[in-house]
Amino acid sequence: MKKHILAVILVVMVLLTGTLAGCNSTSNTNTNTNNSAFDNTKAISVITREEGSGARGAFIEIMGIEVKNPDGTKQDRTTTEAIVANTTDLVMSNVANGQYAIGYVSLGSVNDTVKTVKVDGIAVTEATIKDKSYKIWRPFIVATNGEATGIKKDFIDFILSKQGQDVAAANNTVKVVENGAEYKSKGLSGKLVVAGSSSVTPLMEKLKEAYVLLNPNVTVEVQMSDSSAGIAAAIDNPEILAMTSRKLKDGENLIPVEIALDGIAVIVNKANPIDNLSAESITKAFTGELKLWNEMK
Amino acid sequence: MKKKLIDKLSTAIFFICALVSILSVLLICIFLFAGGVPAMGKIGFFEFLFGQVWKPSDIPALYGIMPMIIGSLYVTAGAILIGVPIGILTAVFMSHFCQKGIHKFLKPLVDLLAGIPSIVYGFFGLMVLVPVIRDQFGGNGNSILTASILLGIMILPTVISISEAALRAVPDMYYEGALALGSTHERSVFSIVLPAAKSGVFASIVLGIGRAVGETMAVIMVAGNQARMPIDLLKGVRTLTANIVIEMGYAQGLHREALIATGVVLFVFILLLNISFHLLSNRKKVNG
Numbered sequence: 001m002k003k004h005i006l007a008v009i010l011v012v013m014v015l016l017t018g019t020l021a022g023c024n025s026t027s028n029t030n031t032n033t034n035n036s037a038f039d040n041t042k043a044i045s046v047i048t049r050e051e052g053s054g055a056r057g058a059f060i061e062i063m064g065i066e067v068k069n070p071d072g073t074k075q076d077r078t079t080t081e082a083i084v085a086n087t088t089d090l091v092m093s094n095v096a097n098g099q100y101a102i103g104y105v106s107l108g109s110v111n112d113t114v115k116t117v118k119v120d121g122i123a124v125t126e127a128t129i130k131d132k133s134y135k136i137w138r139p140f141i142v143a144t145n146g147e148a149t150g151i152k153k154d155f156i157d158f159i160l161s162k163q164g165q166d167v168a169a170a171n172n173t174v175k176v177v178e179n180g181a182e183y184k185s186k187g188l189s190g191k192l193v194v195a196g197s198s199s200v201t202p203l204m205e206k207l208k209e210a211y212v213l214l215n216p217n218v219t220v221e222v223q224m225s226d227s228s229a230g231i232a233a234a235i236d237n238p239e240i241l242a243m244t245s246r247k248l249k250d251g252e253n254l255i256p257v258e259i260a261l262d263g264i265a266v267i268v269n270k271a272n273p274i275d276n277l278s279a280e281s282i283t284k285a286f287t288g289e290l291k292l293w294n295e296m297k
Numbered sequence: 298m299k300k301k302l303i304d305k306l307s308t309a310i311f312f313i314c315a316l317v318s319i320l321s322v323l324l325i326c327i328f329l330f331a332g333g334v335p336a337m338g339k340i341g342f343f344e345f346l347f348g349q350v351w352k353p354s355d356i357p358a359l360y361g362i363m364p365m366i367i368g369s370l371y372v373t374a375g376a377i378l379i380g381v382p383i384g385i386l387t388a389v390f391m392s393h394f395c396q397k398g399i400h401k402f403l404k405p406l407v408d409l410l411a412g413i414p415s416i417v418y419g420f421f422g423l424m425v426l427v428p429v430i431r432d433q434f435g436g437n438g439n440s441i442l443t444a445s446i447l448l449g450i451m452i453l454p455t456v457i458s459i460s461e462a463a464l465r466a467v468p469d470m471y472y473e474g475a476l477a478l479g480s481t482h483e484r485s486v487f488s489i490v491l492p493a494a495k496s497g498v499f500a501s502i503v504l505g506i507g508r509a510v511g512e513t514m515a516v517i518m519v520a521g522n523q524a525r526m527p528i529d530l531l532k533g534v535r536t537l538t539a540n541i542v543i544e545m546g547y548a549q550g551l552h553r554e555a556l557i558a559t560g561v562v563l564f565v566f567i568l569l570l571n572i573s574f575h576l577l578s579n580r581k582k583v584n585g
Contacts, residue, residue: 045437050522051354052547074356083439083533084522086543093423098437198546226546228553249549 038099038271040293044285046082047094047103054199054227054245055088058138059104059264063283079288088199092267099269100293102285104136106199107263108172114267118276129174129263135279136264140173140200140245143231143254145238151192151218152241158183158211159259167210171203173260189217196223196230196243203260204243326564333561336554345558351524353544353552360555362562364526368441368534369510369566371527372520375445376452376509381502383449384456385491388498391457392464393472393486411454419518422447427519436531439521444534447519448512452505459504463497464490496577503574510566513538537563 049056060066060076068074083101085091088109095101096113107124110116116124119136128134148156158164161183165175194204201224208220223230227244231252234242248256266282268274274296281297284290337345340360348361387407391400426447431438467490475485491498513536521533522543535543541556541563548556 043437050543050547051352052544052549052552054547057354072356076352076354080523080525081532082523083437084524084535084543086517086522086546090518094439097424097428098431100437228547228549232549246547251550 038273038293040273042100042293043291044293044296045098045101046079046286046288047085047091047098047101048078048082048286049091049104050084050086051076052228053086054138054197055104055106055264057246059136060286062136062264063279063286065283065286077287079286081288082286095267095269099271102266102268102282104264104266107265108202110265110267113270115270115272116265116267117274119266119282120279121276124263124265126169126172126174126263129261134263136266137174137261138245138264139176139247139258140197140203140260140262141243141247141256142194142200142259143234143242143244143248143252143256145234145240145242145254147255148241151188151190152239154186154188154215155192155194155211155220155241156257156259158214159207160257163210163214164207165260167206168203168260171206173203173262176258176260183214185214187217188215191219191221192241193221193223193239194241194243195225195233197227197245198224199245199262200243329557329561329564332554333558336551336558337561339551340555340558345555346562349526351540353548353555358552360551362537362540362555362559364524365535365537365540365559366562368520368527369536369538369563371441371534372444372448372516372536373506373509375441376448377502377506379445379449380452380505380509381456384453384501384505385460385498387453387457388460388464388501389486389491392461393482393490407454407457410450411458415451415512415515416518418447418451419515422515422519430531434531436529437521437533439519439533440529440531441520441527441534442530444516444520444536447515448509451512451515452508455508456501456505459501460494460498463494463501466497467493500574500577503570503577507567507570507574510536510563510570511538513542517542537566 049059056078060078065078066074066076083094085094085103088105091103091105092109092111092114095103107129118124119134122128122134124134124136129137142156142159144152144156159168160177160180162180163183165177165180169175194208201222204222208222212218212220223233225233227246230240230242231244231248231254234240234254235252242254244256245262248254266277272293274293278297281290281295285296290296340348345360345362346366347363348359349363350359350361351364352359391403391407395403422443426443427438429438430436430440430443430446434442471489471493472485475489476482480488516536517539520535520539522535522539523533524535524540527534537559541559544552545556
């Protein structure tokens with residue numbers, strides 16, 4: 001008897017999903033127009049990443065949200081009222097659903113559910129990151145425990161070669177080496193483990209595909225965790241290549257190599273009419289000095 | 298002879314199986330305390346527990362988890378306020394008021410509620426509850442209230458199924474005796490059967506609290522996660538579990554240890570809850 005009822009529920013749910021999915025495709029445009037009544041006297045809802053995240057570290061440092069004092073102390077002045085999202089996706093959905101939200105994510109992760117704003121009149125693109133006119137970017141780094149040798153060295157050479165850097169450029173990150181040398185396979189064989197940052201992982205997967213194509217006897221394993229875990233793994237085991245989206249800290253005795261630059265885009269809700277913000281007002285919004293949208297310039 | 302051997306062999310296998318769970322609990326305890334207690338020492342026990350500022354990336358870093366302790370308490374209390382009355386009344390309805398046909402329909406639905414993964418609850422909260430709270434009450438929608446409502450829904454299946462079982466376990470003669478003395482159906486249920494099932498109902502509440510305290514993914518998605526003392530029902534809050542999950546990814550050194558120490562505090566919370574659950578269920582045996 002119970003089974004029958006469960007079956008009925010299942011059928012009803014499947015039907016519901018079908019009809020709702022059908023509705024959604026037609027009503028999507030409606031919900032967007034509903035949002036268009038943007039009231040700029042409303043409070044800014046600031047979305048930030050968690051403490052220790054690579055994106056947050058780079059963002060607060062570049063934007064002057066972090067204050068370094070001469071005596072070696074430093075404070076992160078991000079407003080305590082900021083919503084803390086622990087993944088890029090959560091920042092995206094918070095901004096996509098929050099009409100008055102502002103946040104920041106890696107350029108490669110931006111899609112059309114949100115709107116990127118220009119900072120001091122400069123849009124975030126590969127060109128503006130490359131010529132350093134757009135200020136907010138961070139390096140993607142691989143780090144080795146000791147001097148790189150064997151497959152590890154060959155893989156890093158590949159990343160910095162013309163082919164490897166082209167892969168980086170094709171993945172919304174910016175090359176660190178212009179006109180790199182052509183990579184030639186040395187016909188190595190063996191296994192390499194790359195571990196670390198979830199921000200670097202998508203790029204690393206693509207690099208791995210390209211590399212394995214040229215070196216069919218090498219297997220590369222990419223383990224996604226986070227910057228700190230990757231660094232810790234490389235410190236424990238010199239065979240592992242760490243990938244990180246933050247700079248190494250004191251006590252993390254690895255040799256870093258920059259492999260690409262990643263722009264950090266400032267994003268707002270699509271209903272927000274603002275196209276351009278000054279770096280100063282972005283900083284003030286994130287420190288909580290500016291509270292309302294009509295104060296933002 | 299052979300039978301005896303099989304008997305002994307299976308006893309040994311069962312014993313090993315039992316050992317696995319005991320060993321895991323012990324190992325987790327050792328890991329937590331070995332990893333967390335030294336950090337408490339380094340930070341200072343009182344500064345850690347009663348410090349009101351959590352700024353792990355600053356130099357000097359501040360590790361005060363009071364905001365998260367209070368946050369967990371607020372959100373759990375909110376969940377109890379919302380979930381327990383609805384849960385208990387649903388249990389009363391299911392055990393004594395609804396027709397068999399409806400029960401057959403309702404019971405699997407409640408079970409289904411228990412089976413939904415918490416990330417799905419969180420997504421539902423982010424897409425549905427957050428905008429509703431933002432439009433109806435103001436604020437940015439990621440708030441103590443939102444988290445409480447979501448957790449209130451999440452503890453419903455726990456509260457309902459255990460309370461219902463407790464209500465059904467009350468001997469029929471209680472109810473029949475009340476009827477025989479002239480009280481109505483409603484009165485018999487609420488004044489006789491429900492008090493008789495008291496310990497089971499309390500146990501369900503304690504288990505519900507345990508679920509609410511331990512819930513992580515769903516809460517992270519709707520609570521805002523601000524690491525400061527809770528100030529307003531419509532402002533955000535960070536719970537102990539959220540603190541660990543959010544920052545573990547990038548933490549290192551003392552920061553990481555402080556997060557494990559947060560786990561120790563959480564563990565003590567859950568331990569206290571389990572002890573009270575056992576006290577309640579033991580009393581039930583004495584009563585029954």
